[in-house]
Amino acid sequence: QVRLVESGGRLVQAGGSLRLSCAASGSAFNTMGWFRQAPGKEREFVVSISGDGSMKRYSDSVKGRFTISRDNAKNTAFLQMSSLKPDDTAVYYCAAARLRVWPGLLQSSYNYWGQGTQVTVSS
Numbered sequence: 001q002v003r004l005v006e007s008g009g010r011l012v013q014a015g016g017s018l019r020l021s022c023a024a025s026g027s028a029f030n031t032m033g034w035f036r037q038a039p040g041k042e043r044e045f046v047v048s049i050s051g052d053g054s055m056k057r058y059s060d061s062v063k064g065r066f067t068i069s070r071d072n073a074k075n076t077a078f079l080q081m082s083s084l085k086p087d088d089t090a091v092y093y094c095a096a097a098r099l100r101v102w103p104g105l106l107q108s109s110y111n112y113w114g115q116g117t118q119v120t121v122s123s
Contacts, residue, residue, distance in 0.1 A: 002026035002112050006094045009117030012084055016121070020079040022094030022114060029096035029112075031104040032070060032077045036090035036119075043093065048104035049077065057103040061087075084121045091116040 008020040022032070033048035047068045048057045056068050067080040077094060095110035104110070 004094045004096055004112050004114035006092065006114040006117040009092060009119045011120045011122060014084060014086055014121055014123050016084050017080070017082040018084060018119060020081070020092055020094075020117060020119070022077040022079075022096075024075045024077070024094075024096055024112075027096075027098065027112075028072075028075065030099050031097045031101045031109070033095045033104045033110065034068065034077075034079050035093045035095060035107060036088075037093070037116075038087075038090040041090075043107065045105050045107075046092070047079065048102075050102055051100060055102065057105070081119070084119075086121045086123045089119060089121050091118050 003025045005023045030051035034046040035043050036046050037043040049068045053070050065083045070077040093116045094114040096112045097110045101109035
């Protein structure tokens with residue numbers, strides 16, 4: 001059974017940092033990504049990473065503040081978030097694709113999703 005489990009979301013003050021993890025099990029994955037959904041808004045692309053970790057794509061809203069990485073030996077992806085803003089408040093979802101779907105901007109490209117983890121940034 002394939003599972004993606006996110007963790008690390010919590011309440012943090014503006015300007016702070018947070019690291020999210022996405023533990024995958026049941027399969028190996030190629031492209032992985034993080035998406036987020038703020039209250040009253042549609043889910044949006046945040047960042048993606050290629051299967052070997054050599055390529056990364058960031059949305060303009062997080063570029064320079066967020067860093068994605070992965071540890072394929074542990075089948076885990078990470079999202080390091082810094083200089084957090086209240087606008088970053090959202091449920092963050094991990095997504096994984098069995099095949100290469102680079103640059104992985106579209107939600108429909110991914111085969112599996114996690115349940116989401118809440119990130120709240122207070123001003």
